[in-house]
Amino acid sequence: MAARLCARHLPLAWLCRRAAQGQGRHYRAALCAELKHPLIIEEMASRPLGPHEVRVDVHFCGVNFADILVCRGQYQETPPLPFIPGMEFSGAVLETGTDVSTVKKGDRVIGVSNLNAMAEECITDQKTLWQVPENVSLQDAAVLPVSYGTAILAVEHRARTQPGETVLVTAAAGATGLAVIDVATNVLQAKVIAAAGSDEKCKLAVQRGAQSSVNYSQGSLKDAVKKLVGSGGVNVAIDMVGGDVFLESVRSLAWEGRIVVLGFAGGSIASLPSNLLLLKNISAMGLYWGRYQHQDFALFSKSLSSALQYCQQGLIHPHTGAVFKLEKVRQHVRNVGQIRLGNNLSNLATLSPIAACLYFFIHILSF
Ligand SMILES: NC(=O)c1ccc[n+]([C@@H]2O[C@H](COP(=O)([O-])OP(=O)(O)OC[C@H]3O[C@@H](n4cnc5c(N)ncnc54)[C@H](OP(=O)(O)O)[C@@H]3O)[C@@H](O)[C@H]2O)c1
Numbered sequence: 001m002a003a004r005l006c007a008r009h010l011p012l013a014w015l016c017r018r019a020a021q022g023q024g025r026h027y028r029a030a031l032c033a034e035l036k037h038p039l040i041i042e043e044m045a046s047r048p049l050g051p052h053e054v055r056v057d058v059h060f061c062g063v064n065f066a067d068i069l070v071c072r073g074q075y076q077e078t079p080p081l082p083f084i085p086g087m088e089f090s091g092a093v094l095e096t097g098t099d100v101s102t103v104k105k106g107d108r109v110i111g112v113s114n115l116n117a118m119a120e121e122c123i124t125d126q127k128t129l130w131q132v133p134e135n136v137s138l139q140d141a142a143v144l145p146v147s148y149g150t151a152i153l154a155v156e157h158r159a160r161t162q163p164g165e166t167v168l169v170t171a172a173a174g175a176t177g178l179a180v181i182d183v184a185t186n187v188l189q190a191k192v193i194a195a196a197g198s199d200e201k202c203k204l205a206v207q208r209g210a211q212s213s214v215n216y217s218q219g220s221l222k223d224a225v226k227k228l229v230g231s232g233g234v235n236v237a238i239d240m241v242g243g244d245v246f247l248e249s250v251r252s253l254a255w256e257g258r259i260v261v262l263g264f265a266g267g268s269i270a271s272l273p274s275n276l277l278l279l280k281n282i283s284a285m286g287l288y289w290g291r292y293q294h295q296d297f298a299l300f301s302k303s304l305s306s307a308l309q310y311c312q313q314g315l316i317h318p319h320t321g322a323v324f325k326l327e328k329v330r331q332h333v334r335n336v337g338q339i340r341l342g343n344n345l346s347n348l349a350t351l352s353p354i355a356a357c358l359y360f361f362i363h364i365l366s367f
Helices: 002-009 012-020 065-072 138-142 144-158 175-187 199-207 221-229 243-251 275-279 289-295 297-312 326-335
Strands: 026-031 040-045 053-063 088-096 108-112 121-125 129-131 166-169 191-196 212-215 234-239 253-261 283-286 322-325 356-359
Touching: 026 326, 040 326, 053 108, 053 138, 053 144, 088 121, 088 138, 088 144, 108 121, 108 138, 108 144, 108 297, 129 297, 138 144, 138 297, 144 175, 144 234, 144 253, 144 289, 144 297, 166 175, 175 191, 175 199, 175 234, 175 297, 191 199, 191 221, 199 212, 212 221, 221 243, 234 243, 243 253, 289 297, 322 326
Parallel strands: 166 191, 166 234, 191 212, 234 253, 253 283, 322 356
Antiparallel strands: 026 040, 053 088, 053 121, 053 356, 088 108, 108 129
8 A cells, every 4th residue: 555655656757767667567557747738658667566455457447527627636636746547447357465355366357446547557455346247348347337336326325216206317418427317217217307418418318218308508407397297396306517407406306306416517516595495395415426435335335236237137238438549548538528618618529528438458467
């Protein structure tokens, strides 16, 4: 652990010099050397494992909204520079520490790490690895942790969604939104209304299982939802946009409705008039999936095991917007899930802002 922290805090020049000296094994990684600048690819020196650690040969790494925020210095956690971004990956176990008992060399795994996943090699504690069932591909598995872990805890654990209930999800064509649609529809047998910012996104959300959709760039979300479900409202709302979209989602709720706040992709945090909660006995709650890793590891772990199990059973089907090789990280990580600044739509992504995957097709490690 000490060595791990130490490596993360070392200056870039030192890390590169170590790599150039050719000491032991090396691997390539996408490095954030300066905030708001493109990632660079560097060769890094491998370090020895601690007793509980596992070295994984990374095949795929999910690229998420939060990765972009971290690299812009706009995430809750701001790691010291330089750092390797990436919080979820899939791959095969290369080496295990002396006290590792949960996995062995060659096992197919997914892993969660605060950082360091955008690399050909990732070292993590055995606790944060889960075995991938045989019939689940490593590409599908790579995007399960963040999007599906969040979706499962939002609709199952927080909102306690029941079969037949109506779920409104905003930013529905994003990675998390699509995962919410998948889990709510195909696991919980709920009816989903997808709310998104363009007709194209609405179409995708419906193709992925939503029963109906609302394009909230074209008028009031509340009015559109009312047209679909009547004045009764929806039972559950999962909001990732914030601002007016959040307030309209609250106003769309039915008696004893539940709203779960997942994020503020739109950039503004709304204040909630508490009379809205009282009038219809509404519950408003938040979900920060990653925090469960430290506060309630059993629940965190269950969200991942459930995602893998649903995938193995063929209940859910993760959607990946783009798969690209490590060499292309510079172009793609700027584009995927790009944050729109104010109303300046010229900054919009050229790629569909849906879960993307980094694909490490050359494995330079050999044992
Ligand atoms: N709480 C948690 O544990 C947790 C876990 C995962 C994700 N999240 C949060 O959930 C949100 C969505 O994440 P994601 O993984 O689904 O990201 P994504 O795939 O990049 O999708 C983001 C979506 O947000 C919407 N959006 C609205 N305003 C935006 C803006 N100004 N810039 C960019 N996108 C904007 C867009 O949909 P429309 O155009 O349709 O509005 C876009 O499709 C983020 O805020 C993220 O931080 C939270």
